[in-house]
Amino acid sequence: MIKSIINFFTKPVADIVGHWQGRKTAAADTANELALLEGDLKKARVRAEIRRTENQDNQDADYDQKVLDNRKYTIMDDLLIVFWLVIFVMHFIPDYAPKMAAGWTAIGKAPWWFQFGMLGILVSTLGLMRLFRMYIGDKFSFGGKK
Numbered sequence: 001m002i003k004s005i006i007n008f009f010t011k012p013v014a015d016i017v018g019h020w021q022g023r024k025t026a027a028a029d030t031a032n033e034l035a036l037l038e039g040d041l042k043k044a045r046v047r048a049e050i051r052r053t054e055n056q057d058n059q060d061a062d063y064d065q066k067v068l069d070n071r072k073y074t075i076m077d078d079l080l081i082v083f084w085l086v087i088f089v090m091h092f093i094p095d096y097a098p099k100m101a102a103g104w105t106a107i108g109k110a111p112w113w114f115q116f117g118m119l120g121i122l123v124s125t126l127g128l129m130r131l132f133r134m135y136i137g138d139k140f141s142f143g144g145k146k
Helices: 002-073 076-090 097-107 112-126 129-139
Strands: none
């Protein structure tokens, strides 16, 4: 009889505590599962970035190889190399060095579209896609990345 009286008073308290503990356990399990899923999401994003970078590198290498393979069909790339080499060497010839410096001063900073166009010519004739990626990485912001 005393046992039933004690049960009468303690059972509601035990039920309340039990339900509270059950909700607390469920909330902890949910938080743990969410933390695990967030970790999986971060891993997936890193793996996707690695795959994207590897694919881009492979595509750039394939493009560069095609350009280099096509060099045997034209002399334009050879003329372009000679042109750039002449401009480069003229900077170191004492009679021409001041004129080269004056020319660069007169030109000032070339507009972005001119730089972009010249780089495009170099990429398409010499196969310098990696250089192009480095250039646009510094100059433009695609998708919030720089």
